Amino acid sequence: MEEGTREFEEKAKKVFSAERKEDIWVLIISAIAVILGLAGIITKNTYPSLFF
Amino acid sequence: MATMEKEGLLKYIPGLLLCMILGWLALQWDESIHGWQKDLQECQKILKADADRKTPLPFDEYKLKGEKYQEQMALYRQNILKEEPKKPHILKKDVYESLIATKEIPFKYKFGNKMLEFQLTYVAILLLGGMLIRNTIGIADVFKPGTVMARPIIKPGIVLLGGYYVWSNLLKVGVPALLLVVIFIFGTVVLVSIIGRKMKQDDGLLGVMAAGVGVCGVSAAVAVAPIVKSKPRDFFYAVGTILLFGTVGLFTFPYIGKALGMSEPVFGAWVGTSILNTAQLVAAASWYGHDALLTANIINIVRVGFIPIVVIYCIWFYIVRNPTAEGRGEKINSLQIIIDKFPLFILGFFAMVTLNEFGVFTKDHQYIFGKQLLKIFFAIGFAGVGLNIAFDDLRKAGGKAFVIGFFAASLKAILSAIVVMLLGTDVFRVK
Numbered sequence: 001m002e003e004g005t006r007e008f009e010e011k012a013k014k015v016f017s018a019e020r021k022e023d024i025w026v027l028i029i030s031a032i033a034v035i036l037g038l039a040g041i042i043t044k045n046t047y048p049s050l051f052f
Numbered sequence: 053m054a055t056m057e058k059e060g061l062l063k064y065i066p067g068l069l070l071c072m073i074l075g076w077l078a079l080q081w082d083e084s085i086h087g088w089q090k091d092l093q094e095c096q097k098i099l100k101a102d103a104d105r106k107t108p109l110p111f112d113e114y115k116l117k118g119e120k121y122q123e124q125m126a127l128y129r130q131n132i133l134k135e136e137p138k139k140p141h142i143l144k145k146d147v148y149e150s151l152i153a154t155k156e157i158p159f160k161y162k163f164g165n166k167m168l169e170f171q172l173t174y175v176a177i178l179l180l181g182g183m184l185i186r187n188t189i190g191i192a193d194v195f196k197p198g199t200v201m202a203r204p205i206i207k208p209g210i211v212l213l214g215g216y217y218v219w220s221n222l223l224k225v226g227v228p229a230l231l232l233v234v235i236f237i238f239g240t241v242v243l244v245s246i247i248g249r250k251m252k253q254d255d256g257l258l259g260v261m262a263a264g265v266g267v268c269g270v271s272a273a274v275a276v277a278p279i280v281k282s283k284p285r286d287f288f289y290a291v292g293t294i295l296l297f298g299t300v301g302l303f304t305f306p307y308i309g310k311a312l313g314m315s316e317p318v319f320g321a322w323v324g325t326s327i328l329n330t331a332q333l334v335a336a337a338s339w340y341g342h343d344a345l346l347t348a349n350i351i352n353i354v355r356v357g358f359i360p361i362v363v364i365y366c367i368w369f370y371i372v373r374n375p376t377a378e379g380r381g382e383k384i385n386s387l388q389i390i391i392d393k394f395p396l397f398i399l400g401f402f403a404m405v406t407l408n409e410f411g412v413f414t415k416d417h418q419y420i421f422g423k424q425l426l427k428i429f430f431a432i433g434f435a436g437v438g439l440n441i442a443f444d445d446l447r448k449a450g451g452k453a454f455v456i457g458f459f460a461a462s463l464k465a466i467l468s469a470i471v472v473m474l475l476g477t478d479v480f481r482v483k
Contacts, residue, residue, distance in 0.1 A: 022204050023396035030211040030400050034407075037420050044416050047424035050076070051083045 067198015068432075070191075071205075071439070074178060075431030082174035082427075088164025090141045095157045098148070108152045111145050118142050136415075171306060174431055175339040179302065182438015191439055202436030206331050207397050209429035213349055214404025215413050216422040221482045222350060222405060225321075228479050229351040232325050233358055236468050240265055241362060244460045257453055260290040263362050265297075265328060265461045289453035292445065296454075297461045298332040299441055305465075306339045314473065316343035317480035321472040324351025326465035331437050338430060342423070346482040353398055360393040 036042045102108045117140045124137035143151070151157065185191065191199065241262040248258035305327065309319040319340045327333035330352055337348035364386050407413060413421070472480065
């Protein structure tokens with residue numbers, strides 16, 4: 001039981017915790033997206049071109 | 053060491069790819085049904101006009117409205133026209149001619165419209181589909197780490213959505229949001245603490261439960277768990293209860309909102325206050341509509357910003373003022389707690405609002421960031437959310453923790469629904 005709970009706790013932490021490292025990655029990815037958008041590399045037509 | 057690290061990163065790739073593929077399929081579905089709905093509306097308009105006019109327009113004449121739009125757009129870009137013209141939806145030649153000849157609307161257009169009436173957008177498809185896959189055929193172990201990793205990909209979407217607001221929007225909704233957060237979230241934290249004490253429950257359990265049910269689901273529970281020295285069993289009960297309530301809310305609140313006639317901003321305020329986890333509330337709000345998402349996002353930002361404050365409260369309530377606790381009477385280093393526990397991604401959101409305030413983003417940028425890229429990030433994240441709803445995990449909610457947590461969360465949801473509906477749409481409308 002104790003083993004199972006630890007495993008679950010670890011899993012829950014991994015799945016959901018908003019850790020600092022994760023947030024830094026979020027900021028990096030967002031910054032890249034904004035730069036690509038402002039530079040005109042991603043345009044309004046990029047998204048529709050991904051679909052049939 | 054380097055090989056281990058490489059293997060560590062490689063293990064996420066299959067699951068991430070799976071979420072990307074599922075996300076793409078769901079977005080393809082979403083694009084199709086929205087397109088079919090537009091086609092249906094256009095077909096209905098054409099049939100009505102033809103019925104009035106008696107003689108239908110030939111296709112070459114019909115498609116002229118597209119050219120007229122281009123001309124008007126050129127005038128708008130030169131600032132001659134003040135209002136941006138609305139882009140007309142033009143049917144394909146074969147569809148138009150078949151419609152004129154048969155007067156019958158193709159079935160798939162009606163089907164698309166029906167799917168949207170049932171709110172079966174990409175959000176629903178990914179959440180329901182992911183949950184179904186996970187709990188029937190299951191997912192192979194090789195995919196699991198990556199699907200877990202996909203969940204936080206929702207967050208860049210939240211940051212990019214910041215480009216949609218200016219500070220006045222944020223203050224307009226932020227002030228009532230702040231009041232809601234303080235009243236309901238701290239009300240729940242205090243309620244759980246009091247009920248739990250009356251039910252003679254352990255402080256470790258009540259601490260994680262109060263933080264989890266009151267503020268921000270599992271993130272807050274994780275932040276508080278080491279402070280209140282909760283046992284693994286307590287943590288596991290709390291997480292199970294939070295997960296179960298969030299999942300029930302995610303799938304039922306959009307339909308309850310529709311049944312109660314909630315407008316999108318009111319619904320956004322409601323889920324922002326009552327659903328306990330960022331991913332789940334973003335999913336529920338996106339399911340309801342873009343305006344619901346705009347409002348829910350502000351409330352969520354205010355709410356997760358409160359995590360450090362709730363941690364400080366829990367230290368005070370369970371340790372400093374508790375005569376039996378280890379470390380009682382100690383001074384709290386509030387600044388250090390705020391620095392340690394503050395969710396950094398909020399700063400990205402505020403940076404986007406500030407850039408928009410200074411006019412860095414055009415309308416096209418706002419559309420790209422707040423509607424298109426946001427959908428891509430959300431779709432990958434929601435695939436992760438759906439694939440991680442395992443009934444086995446939900447069954448782990450148990451004991452008195454479940455009773456306390458579910459009661460407090462349900463009470464908060466009911467009371468906040470009443471309050472946001474009384475306050476009305478105007479208070480929570482962002483734009």
